[in-house]
Amino acid sequence: MGHAYRAVGWNRQKRIYDTTLALGAGLCLALFMALTFAANPLVTAETLLIRAFAASAFALLHVILSIGPLCRLDARFLPLLYNRRHLGVAMFTLALAHGVLAFVQFHALGVISPLESLFTSDGGPGTIPFQPLGAAALAVLFLMAATSHDFWLRNLTPPTWKALHMAVYVAYALIVLHVAFGFLQANTSPYLLGATAAGALWLLGLHLVAAHRERAADRAEQASRAEWVDVGEVATIADGRARTVSVAGERVAIYRYGDKLSAISSVCRHQNGPLGEGRVVDGCVVCPWHGYQYRPQDGRSPEPFTERVPTFRVRVEGGRVLLDPRPLPPGTAVEPARIASAAAPRDERELYVGYMPQSPPRQARHTRAVVLALFAACLAVVAFVAIEQAPLGAGQFEYGVVREFRGVLASAPHPHLRVQRPGGGVSSYLLVAPGKHGADALVRDFDGRGVSLRGSLVHSGGRTMVELEPGSIALADISVSAPNVIELGRATLRGEIVDSKCHLGVMTPGERRTHRACAQLCIRGGIPPLFWVEDGAGGVQRLLLVGAGGEAVNERVLELVGLPLEIEGVVSQQDDWLVLSADPAGYRRIEKSEH
Ligand code: HEM
């Protein structure tokens, strides 16, 4: 408390709290990854981690935001409130891991800076970029985590600190929008939408019920505004406990201790905790939230602490308690009222403040049951998200496995290597550079030449690509048959433009809204765009997308990447690839339902 306040050090309860928290977070992460991996064995580690961290952080945020109103509704939840900061910092750490991994995965290694990509990709007519919303939420959570220590509480003063920490609701709203305009656009299970809405409604409902209860109590008390307010019978106040009333907008705790009665403000100087729900221990009122203490007769914290709360005059007449609702300056000594007789009722409620080494047995049982229920709820939510997410792509990237390939290199419309198949015919392997870059610069001197080169395979559904090892191309005495081009006629197709590298397996999933910014960056960097068409019966076609004259269209399609489109054009078979030739000016945006 005050300048002399030392944060409560580690004790047994604190260790139990943090161990439980670490265990819960670890279990959530492991469960999400296990379930996702079981259903999608080809999923990349980055996607597993990015999603597991996000789902766990979001579930934990719901727990954090539930604790405040639960405590206001039932004091037995208070042990969760003490150390709630640890929950906040743990949640921030999970969210930070998610944000940093997503930032690197989707925005690094491109032709523009990652920050520029984060804030400029994914825009365009009719789309709301969801990643800057996540970044804004992360910034708010960072501010709160960085100022969570009592050092900042002291320096910023409790009201400012409290106001700053109310920004958690802003962060929550930003995250809901981040999920709604991102993840839920790509994972269209109505149950996921329902679960996100249910989470928001649960929090809203809980806060409304808690606020309604408090307001109802305030209204009942404010009915009387006489100079001295009758606040009830003295005989109903238990020894060492308080009656909390609200008069003229002030919440006042009237404490009975021995044969005395004193009234102080019920609002703790630390974090506005309800002093009226505390208890007098060793002559001091103890705040139930974090244990700050105040003397009932003058509202001052015992030496060497310096906190002070307003005090009130109080008197007893005919067994009834009368209160003067005008607050006296914080720390003003007031002669306690004397209670002549009247036995005090017993109050069986236990006061337990988090720093006490041992929780009373009844309280401990309740806390254990609540923590188990929260554990189960978080695990269920995380498992549910893992099960309901859309299937992840089936592509594969042989990361770290370098092979040699031999064939004839062609650079238009995009670099590819034509490889003679042993049984006749030619396979065409698209060539790309490492990161989010096309291979145009790497193949420039080898157009039409027989070469050997090294690289790592990326492949999905019979479509193959090689990520070139820079500098590995060498001339070789190889020839293959001339390109086999068959025009198949005009067609109108519905699908989505994806970047071939991620979509064929470097990232799973490498499509839809959540991948849009990354796909834009890849296509801008020269990676060939594909038109990805689902036939509704589980069948998939991936066509190389080129302009009406067969030229590369990368710069002209950027705004339309990752969105449902209809394209009318000429389809042809070139070696083992289908190619769709169409002028980008004629691409048409369609609604998702038409896709
Ligand atoms: C720089 C900050 C952030 C970036 C770049 C970012 C990026 C992303 C991306 C790309 C996705 C889609 C991932 C996929 O579908 O594979 C996503 C999903 C998600 N993000 Fe973020 N995010 C950021 C911050 C946050 C924060 C602070 C939270 C808070 C908990 C959050 C919560 C979520 C959630 C809940 C999902 C849905 C995926 C899931 O539940 O597993 N994000 N984010």
Ligand code: FES
């Ligand atoms: S609010 Fe923290 S001790 Fe009272």
